[in-house]
Amino acid sequence: MLGEDSASVAAGNEAKIPTRIAVHGLVGGGIQAAEGGNFADGFLSAAAAEATPLNKIGTDLSKTSVVAGRSIAAGIVGGTVASATGGSFMNGAKTAAFAEMFNSVAHEMAEQTSPKITREDLTNKTPSEIRDMAEEKGLKPFGDKDNPMYPKKWKDPITNKERLRIDEVGHRSKITGEPYDNPSSAGKPHAHGYDENGTPIRNAVGDKHFPIRTIISRGAVGVFGRIMNGVGLLLYSPNAY
Numbered sequence: 628m629l630g631e632d633s634a635s636v637a638a639g640n641e642a643k644i645p646t647r648i649a650v651h652g653l654v655g656g657g658i659q660a661a662e663g664g665n666f667a668d669g670f671l672s673a674a675a676a677e678a679t680p681l682n683k684i685g686t687d688l689s690k691t692s693v694v695a696g697r698s699i700a701a702g703i704v705g706g707t708v709a710s711a712t713g714g715s716f717m718n719g720a721k722t723a724a725f726a727e728m729f730n731s732v733a734h735e736m737a738e739q740t741s742p743k744i745t746r747e748d749l750t751n752k753t754p755s756e757i758r759d760m761a762e763e764k765g766l767k768p769f770g771d772k773d774n775p776m777y778p779k780k781w782k783d784p785i786t787n788k789e790r791l792r793i794d795e796v797g798h799r800s801k802i803t804g805e806p807y808d809n810p811s812s813a814g815k816p817h818a819h820g821y822d823e824n825g826t827p828i829r830n831a832v833g834d835k836h837f838p839i840r841t842i843i844s845r846g847a848v849g850v851f852g853r854i855m856n857g858v859g860l861l862l863y864s865p866n867a868y
Contacts, residue, residue: 648677655705655726664718671712672705672719673726679704681727694728701727741785741823742766746830749820749837754779754793757818757839761791783823792819793839816841 655673656666681700685693705723706716742764749757754776761768761781768778779793795816817836820828827835 648674650677650730652677654729655722658725658729659718659722664722665714668709668712668714668719669722669726672709672714672723673701675708676701676704676723676727677730698724698727741783742790744790744820744822744828746820746828746837749818749828750830751840752818752837753840754795754816757791757793766790786823788821788825790821793817794819 652670652674655676656670658673659669660666679700681697684696684700702720702724705726706718706720709719709722710716744764748760752760758778761778765784766781767784767787768781770777770780776793776795779795780789781791782788783790793816815838817838819835820837822828829835830837
């Protein structure tokens with residue numbers, strides 16, 4: 628069964644080859660025509676380049692070196708074909724290389740997906756842990772870089788929608804200074820998270836405010852301890868009175 632499944636997948640991939648060649652050819656023809664050249668020449672150069680086994684150079688299109696290598700190879704093939712059919716080597720090479728780069732970027736973007744954020748990612752976390760999580764998931768920070776708390780907002784790298792936010796002072800009325808609602812969560816420092824569609828992530832009881840833990844650093848504890856020791860020595864010193 629496994630052999631049959633593998634054969635089916637291989638057959639399916641082979642069936643898509645003519646379509647890929649045609650698509651690359653159309654892109655190349657469009658590029659050539661947009662520059663005032665011959666559509667057919669551009670189509671032929673780009674299609675020939677796509678028919679070349681460029682995967683031997685590399686398949687990880689997220690790497691600039693792989694995309695560059697494939698584009699150079701495609702350019703050489705496209706230029707050679709153009710020259711052999713009476714066209715310009717330079718035009719054929721340029722068209723095929725651009726077509727390969729365009730399609731590489733298109734494939735890479737199609738394979739990218741928005742990061743997933745869960746309620747567990749937001750529950751009982753410190754600001755540092757939330758920032759580390761945002762970085763690990765590839766979220767894009769935005770906002771005022773001069774703010775000491777930066778970053779405290781992050782966007783989705785694919786959709787560019789807001790996905791994560793830290794509200795370090797909580798939600799309070801500008802008139803009364805009191806929390807709007809949910810004093811136990813909204814009125815305290817908390818985080819907001821949103822799924823890929825922009826829908827707020829909620830905790831087990833349906834609250835979209837995730838209180839964040841604050842930790843006093845060791846340095847702050849040390850300074851506080853030295854201050855208290857100084858106060859103690861002052862109070863109990865025989866010469867203090």
